Amino acid sequence: MKKILIIEDDKLISSLVQFRLKKDGYETHLVADGNEGILAIDALIPDLIITDVMMPFRSGIEIIHHAKQSQPDTPIIVLSSLGEEEQVVLEAFNLGVADFVPKPFNPNELAIRVKRILK
């Protein structure tokens, strides 16, 4: 079973994403801030990371940095609002994220992207 780490501070959003991905048969783990996210990446060694950009303690960009250093082959999907600066999105892509899903989003669409990446 593929392991997916969801790093998102909005509990409702993370629960929705978790519910949807569990339906597709993935093992999901939720964390609510940047610090916990970095610890979970090292502890879980997930097959995919879904992360928000704006979070408490550490930003999504710092998480991507860390993930790309410790597990360079793990794909990352950035789930963030369009309102955020374009520069941040570009930086995320430059760091090698697999996909970017802007909010507002459709969880079904996210599930399709996850399936495609993990195939």
Add this chain to the structure above:
Amino acid sequence: MAKSLCRIVISLLFFLPGFASALQDTIPEDSAGFRDFLVLQKEVPGLGARFFVAGTRTLDLNTPDSAYGFAQVDSGYLSPIYIDFLQAAELEGLLLSDSVPYRLDYMVLSEPASAAAAREFVAGRIRSGDYLVKTGPEDEVEDLVALASNTRYAPVEKFRLKFVSDYRLFGVTLTIVFFFLVAIIMITSMLIMKAGKNKRENLQKEYSRLIVDPLTTLLFEKDLGEIQAMDQSELDSFFPKNLMAKPLYQHELIDSIIGLNKKMKGDFKEKLKALYKKLGLDKLSVKMLHHKNWDMATMALVQINEMDLVEALPEVKKFTNSKNFHVRSMAVSTLLNLSEKVDLVFLRDQTYPLSHWQQMNYLRIIRFVSPQKDLKLGILFDSKNRSIRLFGIKLVRILGRVDMIEKLSALAGGVSDEEKIEILETYAALGAYMESAFVNECLRSENPSLSLAAAKAAAVVGDAESAEILLELVQSETVFRNKLAYLKGLYGLDAARFAEFTSSDSHPELQDIRDHILDPMLQNV
């Protein structure tokens, strides 16, 4: 020094004999006089008197019920020692009336003494200042000691009176007590509020935890039709009735649904809206509109706007002229966003001036909705509010509503200069060539701001007459900046006339302006 000593000795020599003679005058020399003197004094500390009756008498002097109270001794009877000479005089009177021979003995410090010794003892006490001689009967009313002995001793009452009468002490004490009281009340209130806040936060966390699961399940396991067809018992299985009755739970549920609605797209949005209505939360939003706190009313407007509660629009309309800026702005935004037929009457009737922020906010919504809705902008020109009329003219320009030029033309003659400037900008932006007469009229205005705006518009929509007027203005104008603006207008309108005019006049200022206008690097300077 010797002189001073001599003076003191001489004074003493004069003073002491005088003092001695004064004493002699005070204490009578004879025994009867001395006795009367003692009766007048009543008591002299250290001095007493005793009566002695010699031999055995038939008169009963020593029985317990006797008025005398004498004690029998070997040679006769001895009375007690009297320190009150008034009592002694009374006893003497009794002895005399009973014809009992007696002897009076004075007692100095409990020792028998002669009358002369007693007299000397009294004189010594007077000299030393230990005793003050009474010269007449005592006036009890004026005697402070007598008064004091008659007054009840009440220390607490005395203290209380002093405390109240000392207004400074009383004031300071009162202030300290007041501060302590306020501090205690404040600390208690803070503790109560903190406890209440903690309780509320814990409840909020608990409720949001309880909301996540049913909301997620509903969104993924039921389609829109199924949500709309849900009956009350089914809804209760997801959101229990007892919890739905609690305002805090309702509040959390509303926040969760609105939060999700902002971050979701597709059919999830529709499901959330359907659920919002199904749970009766729309009624709560409408009810909250009338909340006395403006922030709650604004929140209700946000909820109505986010959840597309079109049926609440008549209620929302009532708040478009609210005295609160935020409520008013949000109500107008909600109406512009949700109303199918945006006739803008609510905006026309607004009495408060529109701020730049409000104009920007409304414009953003109007730009978004204008392709789908028929905006009757002309209504705004009828407003009594000048800022609304100006906003209407700006909207014509920004939305590119060429069809409104005719309407603008009809009202252009009778409006304020500020509105005329806005109309000129609109004509220039929309290329309204047929309005050159209005431009020329404004060029001739005595208001420099209007004339300059007309020069700017003339560059785009002017005619030959505009060029002539501009030339006249350049020649009559003395202010450099205005001259530059007129020449810029002329250059934009007719470059050939501009070249002809500037080459014919060699005035250095004119040549500077010409170089400035023709320099492509300075075009926007």
